[in-house]
Amino acid sequence: MKSVxxxxxxxxxxxxxxxxxIAEALPFCSVxxxxxxxxxxxxxxxxxxxxxxxxxxxxxxxxxxxxxKESFEHLLAIAQSQHASEAGxxxxxxxxxxxxxxxxxxxxxxxxxxxxxxxxARELKRFPDHKFGQAFTTIKCECSSYLPWLEQRxxxxxxxxxxxxxxxLQELSESYDIIVNCSGLGSKTLVxxxxxxxxxxxDEGDTRSILERCGRLEPSLSTAKVLSxxxxxxxxxxxxxxxxELALLQGRRVPLVHNYGHGGWGVTLAWGTALDALGLVxxxxxxxxxxxxx
Numbered sequence: 337m338k339s340v341x342x343x344x345x346x347x348x349x350x351x352x353x354x355x356x357x358i359a360e361a362l363p364f365c366s367v368x369x370x371x372x373x374x375x376x377x378x379x380x381x382x383x384x385x386x387x388x389x390x391x392x393x394x395x396x397x398x399x400x401x402x403x404x405k406e407s408f409e410h411l412l413a414i415a416q417s418q419h420a421s422e423a424g425x426x427x428x429x430x431x432x433x434x435x436x437x438x439x440x441x442x443x444x445x446x447x448x449x450x451x452x453x454x455x456x457a458r459e460l461k462r463f464p465d466h467k468f469g470q471a472f473t474t475i476k477c478e479c480s481s482y483l484p485w486l487e488q489r490x491x492x493x494x495x496x497x498x499x500x501x502x503x504x505l506q507e508l509s510e511s512y513d514i515i516v517n518c519s520g521l522g523s524k525t526l527v528x529x530x531x532x533x534x535x536x537x538x539d540e541g542d543t544r545s546i547l548e549r550c551g552r553l554e555p556s557l558s559t560a561k562v563l564s565x566x567x568x569x570x571x572x573x574x575x576x577x578x579x580x581e582l583a584l585l586q587g588r589r590v591p592l593v594h595n596y597g598h599g600g601w602g603v604t605l606a607w608g609t610a611l612d613a614l615g616l617v618x619x620x621x622x623x624x625x626x627x628x629x630x
Contacts (some may be wrong), residue, residue: 340365340621343512345502347371348378349479349602351518352486353610354595358516359493361614362621368512369490371519372501375483379520385477385603386428387411389445392575397444403608404445410607411475424481431455433469433553441468449474463553477603505592509585514620516593516613520602531597576601578609580616591620 342365344355351371359367371378389404391397414425427450446452455469463469491497502508508515543562551558576597583592595613598605 340514340624341368341512342366342514342516342617343368343370343508344516344518345370345505345508346518346520346596347374347483347487347497348518348520349483349486349606350520350595350598350609352483352490353606354516354518354613355495356486356490356493357607357610357614358617359490359495362617363494365621366496367490367494368496368498369487370498370500370502370508372499374497374499375487376480378479378483385479385482386430387474387477387604388432388449388472389443389601389604391444394575399612401444401448403605403612405448406608406611407605408445408448408475411477415475419485422481423485424478426476426478427473428476429471429473431459431469431471433460433463433466435466437468441470443470446470446472465552479603505583505590506585509588509590512590513624514591514593514617515583516595516617518595518613520596576605576609578612578616580620591617591624593617593620 340362342358342362344351344358344367347369351369355367355369358365387404387408389400392400411425414420414423415427420426429451433455441454442452450473452470452472455471459471460466460469487497502519505515505517547557547562576599577594580591580593582589584590593613593616595609598609
């Protein structure tokens, strides 16, 4: 009989990655994944899923490097396995271009992608409005395939899946020993974390701007037919929140682990922060009184 009940709230790329890490590493735990939206209806489903990153201001750089490295290595192993097609994970080469030369020409993640180098003057001639560029091979992760694949991996590890809306964490406190909050934008209501633009309506101005900018970089796109339009949300904050606390819920102190707020870098950092969240769950287990584990 599994002794400790863990619930992961949120089934985007962060929630599923975290749930898989916990279920596979802690088989003595009963792990439930709770969310009101699952693939293909999550914010993560529309992500481009191309691995590169920006630097967060208040998180030690070494921790950010570890998040990127662990995520890249995890997805690279999938891309080089028989699961690549089913999981929607593949290698992709390209350029990142800049209108001004950045202060740091080689970003912190450059050593982990494949074949990183600075673009040549000849290559930059293709983009006359840009002064600097980086060339590298990275990973593209199609979340519309990757999320269902992760869910199957979670179920195979013994995880339970339940689709329902969580209105507050208090309603979970009597049923679970540890709560893991991977609710993204849902953290606004669940833990009072204020975030930005919540519009889900297609903005014609945004659509037009995207098409114009892409057409300037790749003229062949100017005659492309628009097949569909989609609006995504990026549940961002100044820094991702990957930490734990003891929350007072229904008069009971319940271990609460947070893993959310990655903004546009969710796919890029998901596995690395999931491993961090797993470590925090381990700490919660270590500090539990013995009778709580029976």
